[in-house]
Amino acid sequence: MASPRRSVEGRPLGASVSSNTSNPGSPAHGGGSSGRFEFQSLLSSRAAGVDPTSARLRASESPVHRRGSFPVAAAGSSQAPPPSLPEEDRMDLNPSFLGIALRSLLAIDLWLSKKLGVCAGESSSWGSVRPLMKLLEISGHGITWLLGTLYCLCRSDSWAGREVLMNLLFALLLDLLVVALIKGLVRRPRPAHNQMDMFVTLSVDKYSFPSGHATRASLVSRFILKHLVLAIPLRVLVVLWAFILGLSRVMLGRHNVTDVAFGFFLGYMQYSIVDYCWLSPHNAPVLFILWNQQ
Ligand SMILES: CC(C)=CCC/C(C)=C/CC/C(C)=C/CC/C(C)=C/COP(=O)(O)O
Numbered sequence: 150m151a152s153p154r155r156s157v158e159g160r161p162l163g164a165s166v167s168s169n170t171s172n173p174g175s176p177a178h179g180g181g182s183s184g185r186f187e188f189q190s191l192l193s194s195r196a197a198g199v200d201p202t203s204a205r206l207r208a209s210e211s212p213v214h215r216r217g218s219f220p221v222a223a224a225g226s227s228q229a230p231p232p233s234l235p236e237e238d239r240m241d242l243n244p245s246f247l248g249i250a251l252r253s254l255l256a257i258d259l260w261l262s263k264k265l266g267v268c269a270g271e272s273s274s275w276g277s278v279r280p281l282m283k284l285l286e287i288s289g290h291g292i293t294w295l296l297g298t299l300y301c302l303c304r305s306d307s308w309a310g311r312e313v314l315m316n317l318l319f320a321l322l323l324d325l326l327v328v329a330l331i332k333g334l335v336r337r338p339r340p341a342h343n344q345m346d347m348f349v350t351l352s353v354d355k356y357s358f359p360s361g362h363a364t365r366a367s368l369v370s371r372f373i374l375k376h377l378v379l380a381i382p383l384r385v386l387v388v389l390w391a392f393i394l395g396l397s398r399v400m401l402g403r404h405n406v407t408d409v410a411f412g413f414f415l416g417y418m419q420y421s422i423v424d425y426c427w428l429s430p431h432n433a434p435v436l437f438i439l440w441n442q443q
Pocket residue numbers: 290291292295296325347348349350351354357359360361362363398403
């Protein structure tokens with residue numbers, strides 16, 4: 150907001166907390182929780198040789214502390230209740246619920262992902278299962294699916310089969326594009342415990358959000374379940390494969406849990422797009438005629 154933020158007394162905030170707010174990231178500048186503010190002000194006062202008790206008192210004058218209990222000056226008096234803050238300032242000083250929820254979710258995500266990363270290295274607790282996990286990785290790799298689909302497309306001798314495979318190819322390419330775009334935009338680094346020893350990657354694959362294997366697993370398994378007539382045990386196997394592939398990404402240390410969870414969701418949604426834009430000899434005749442001339 151363009152107007153200067155004001156304290157309860159109407160003074161600009163900078164005037165009342167200037168001794169503690171040299172750090173622009175401090176909550177007095179709108180950048181953190183009340184606990185962190187007090188922690189920072191105590192630290193900086195110690196560094197500057199100031200008595201921590203007086204520093205704490207100054208911290209209690211901070212707008213964040215004023216939020217719950219009113220300033221020290223007013224606390225002892227039995228005067229009329231203090232004037233309430235203007236609406237815009239109240240929103241500014243309250244730590245956002247969404248912010249706290251997101252930070253907590255991220256902390257749980259990092260903690261859980263580290264705990265589940267039991268195959269992240271040969272010396273990890275489940276390091277002996279790592280080769281199996283890497284085999285699963287290849288089973289969900291983009292190259293495996295693209296080459297497999299192209300091969301089946303070349304071998305297919307029915308129009309119906311070719312139509313399904315053409316759409317699977319379109320789905321796989323769409324998935325690669327969407328995942329690359331999101332990875333490039335979000336730029337979340339892979340977990341620190343990951344060993345970057347993956348088989349054929351694109352440059353954006355140094356980023357981890359979302360998991361490309363998870364998007365592919367859920368997209369492809371939804372596609373298969375919809376378009377292939379399979380016995381129930383095989384259908385269960387397809388779902389299990391997708392789930393275990395997602396889990397293996399976290400176990401290998403390639404991803405955090407949220408990368409995989411969002412990947413599953415994204416792949417599921419991508420299938421809806423593919424279904425909506427279903428290519429057929431009626432709406433994309435050129436594609437089918439060209440293919441048949443090969
Ligand atoms: C063959 C055709 C028709 C086109 C080729 C298109 C193309 C650019 C393919 C690249 C495939 C590739 C290298 C995909 C990378 C897959 C991968 C390693 C994803 C990372 O997964 P994650 O779960 O670790 O995020």
